[in-house]
Amino acid sequence: MQFDLSSYLIYLFNSDPQPGKIAVVGGCREYTGAPYFSAISALKIGADLSHVFCTKDAAPVIKGYSPELIVHPILEESDSVRDEFKRSTLAKVIAEIDKWMERFDCLVVGPGLGRDPFLLDCVSEIMKHARESKVPIVVDGDGLFLVTNCLDLVRDYHLAVLTPNINEYKRLVQKVLNCEVNDQEGTQQLLSLAKGLGGVTILRKGESDYISNGEEVSAVNIFGSPRRCGGQGDILSGSVAVFLSWARQCAAEGGWSPSPTILGCISGSAILRKAASLAFVNKRRSTLTSDIIECLGQSLEELCPVS
Ligand SMILES: NC(=O)C1=CN([C@@H]2O[C@H](COP(=O)(O)OP(=O)(O)OC[C@H]3O[C@@H](n4cnc5c(N)ncnc54)[C@H](OP(=O)(O)O)[C@@H]3O)[C@@H](O)[C@H]2O)[C@@H](O)CC1
Ligand SMILES: Nc1ncnc2c1ncn2[C@@H]1O[C@H](COP(=O)(O)OP(=O)(O)OP(=O)(O)O)[C@@H](O)[C@H]1O
Numbered sequence: 001m002q003f004d005l006s007s008y009l010i011y012l013f014n015s016d017p018q019p020g021k022i023a024v025v026g027g028c029r030e031y032t033g034a035p036y037f038s039a040i041s042a043l044k045i046g047a048d049l050s051h052v053f054c055t056k057d058a059a060p061v062i063k064g065y066s067p068e069l070i071v072h073p074i075l076e077e078s079d080s081v082r083d084e085f086k087r088s089t090l091a092k093v094i095a096e097i098d099k100w101m102e103r104f105d106c107l108v109v110g111p112g113l114g115r116d117p118f119l120l121d122c123v124s125e126i127m128k129h130a131r132e133s134k135v136p137i138v139v140d141g142d143g144l145f146l147v148t149n150c151l152d153l154v155r156d157y158h159l160a161v162l163t164p165n166i167n168e169y170k171r172l173v174q175k176v177l178n179c180e181v182n183d184q185e186g187t188q189q190l191l192s193l194a195k196g197l198g199g200v201t202i203l204r205k206g207e208s209d210y211i212s213n214g215e216e217v218s219a220v221n222i223f224g225s226p227r228r229c230g231g232q233g234d235i236l237s238g239s240v241a242v243f244l245s246w247a248r249q250c251a252a253e254g255g256w257s258p259s260p261t262i263l264g265c266i267s268g269s270a271i272l273r274k275a276a277s278l279a280f281v282n283k284r285r286s287t288l289t290s291d292i293i294e295c296l297g298q299s300l301e302e303l304c305p306v307s
C-alpha cells in the first residue's frame with residue numbers, strides 16, 4: 001500500500017494532538033529494563049505521562065532508573081500470595097488499576113512481564129477492563145505469551161495491536177492458523193492471521209516490519225540497525241502506543257486513512273528504526289538500547305522537523 005509517512009506526520013503534528021497518557025503493564029523480578037524502555041520511549045516521543053504497573057520488587061528498581069515515570073507496585077507473583085488470598089488480591093489489583101483506566105490513552109501489556117501464572121491471571125483481568133473502557137492495547141513480549149494461550153483476550157478487538165518478534169509470531173501462527181510460518185506466502189499469511197483474530201492489528205517485526213489488520217498489509221523498511229541488542233522491541237511498543245493514541249484523535253477529528261492502529265504501527269516503527277540507524281552511526285557495534293532511546297528526538301526531527 002502506498003503511504004506518505006512524511007505528509008501524515010506533518011498533518012498529525014499540525015493538528016496538535018493532546019500529548020496523551022500511556023500505561024505499561026510489565027516488570028517483574030527478572031525484567032526491569034523492558035518496561036522502563038517502553039515507558040521512557042513513550043515520554044521521549046511525546047506522551048505527557050507514562051505509568052508503569054509492575055510487581056512490588058521491580059518497582060523500586062524501575063523508579064531508580066528515572067524520576068519521570070509513575071510506578072505502581074501492584075502486581076503479585078504466585079509465591080508471594082497464599083492460595084486463600086488470591087481472589088482478594090486480584091480484586092485489589094483491579095481496583096487499583098481501575099482508578100486510572102479511563103485516563104489512559106493506551107496500554108502496553110507485556111514488556112518484562114514474566115510468565116508467572118497468578119500474575120498473568122491478574123493481567124488477563126486488566127485487559128478485559130481495558131477493553132470494556134475501549135482503551136487501545138499494544139501487546140508485546142510475555143503479553144503475547146498470555147494472548148497466544150487465550151486468544152479471546154484480543155479476538156475481535158479492533159483497538160488491539162500485537163507486536164510479535166520472530167518467535168512470538170511463530171507461536172501465534174501455530175495457534176491461530178494451525179500451520180507453520182511460510183515466508184513465501186508471508187503477506188497472505190499475515191492477512192489471514194489478523195483476519196483469524198477478527199481484525200486485530202499485527203505488526204510482524206523483522207528485517208522489515210509488516211503490518212496488517214486483516215484487510216491490508218503495509219511494510220516499513222526504513223533503514224534500521226544491523227545491531228540486534230535486546231530492548232528494541234520495547235522501544236517500539238512505547239512508540240506505537242503514543243502514535244496510536246494520536247492517530248485516534250486525528251480520526252475523531254475527521255481522519256486520515258488507514259486505520260489508527262495501522263497508522264500507529266507505521267509511525268512507531270519508522271521512528272524506532274530511524275533512531276536505531278542514527279545510534280548505530282555513533283556507537284557502531286557497541287550500540288545499546290539506551291543509545292537508541294537517546295536518538296528518538298533526532299529521529300522525530302529528521303522524519304518531521306519542528307516548523
Ligand atoms: N532488558 C530487559 O529487561 C529486557 C527484557 N525483555 C523481556 O524478556 C522477556 C522475553 O522476551 P524475548 O524477546 O527474549 O522473548 P522470545 O524471543 O520469545 O524468547 C526467547 C527464548 O526464551 C524463552 N523464554 C522467554 N521467556 C521465558 C520464560 N519466562 N520462561 C521460559 N522460557 C522463556 C523462549 O522460549 P519459548 O517460550 O519459545 O519456548 C525463547 O526460546 C519479555 O518479557 C521481554 O519483554 C526483552 O524485551 C529484552 C530486554
Ligand atoms: N534483522 C533486522 N534488521 C533490522 N531491523 C530489525 C531486524 N529485526 C528486527 N528489527 C527491528 O527491530 C525492532 C524490534 O524487533 P525485534 O525483532 O528485535 O523485537 P524483540 O525481539 O521483541 O525485541 P526485544 O529485545 O525488545 O524483546 C523492530 O521494529 C524491527 O524493525
Ligand SMILES: [Mg+2]
Binds near residue numbers: 141165233
Ligand atoms: Mg520483545
